[in-house]
Amino acid sequence: DIQMTQSPSTLSASVGDRVTITCRASQSISSWLAWYQQKPGKAPKLLIYKASSLESGVPSRFSGSGSGTEFTLTISSLQPDDFATYYCQQYNSYSGSSFGQGTKLEIK
């Protein structure tokens, strides 16, 4: 099974800051990686797919990069609506998927 590890677990930042979240896979997953945003009591929302492709309707301040085993999600200028928990997900295998443990983005 492929293990996904996110860092940091918690991130404190201010509106306007540039932030980066890292996700590492236990083995190569090529570019089969997605990023989701989740707010309390809500279902996750797809932000990025195939490591760097922006989902339709998602603001351009979100971007993703990486391939192989190391990936990043960057928010270029934090907005109040961006404070949430972020998850990476690998979908490299037909037999199943796995998520990172999540990164909670808090207001400093």
Next chain:
Amino acid sequence: EVQLVESGGGLVQPGGSLRLSCAASGFTVSSNYMSWVRQAPGKGLEWVSVVYSGGTPYYADSVKGRFTISRDNSKNTLYLQMNSLRAEDTAVYYCARDRAHGGLSDYWGQGTLVTVSS
């Protein structure tokens, strides 16, 4: 408009069974990859199961042999039959439509809470 609505959650005793439903609209369940993902209270997301358009299912090791994913094409509905439930199965269960093999869920339901407790 794509919509997914889960139902069937509730309180069940350890060792018991429950069947979750996910009614879809705006697309055809049988033509898509469909997943179940769960989230224990205060915890992260855990992938549970997927069924491909051809009907092949896969399961997480934590539920293999206890859970069964299925669909009713006439009702355009996805199911998750959960047997031999354990306390650690307590979670909000989400159904999702997948855009790619193994994951990449672009539409999600609102979730249904399953509580396993005596």
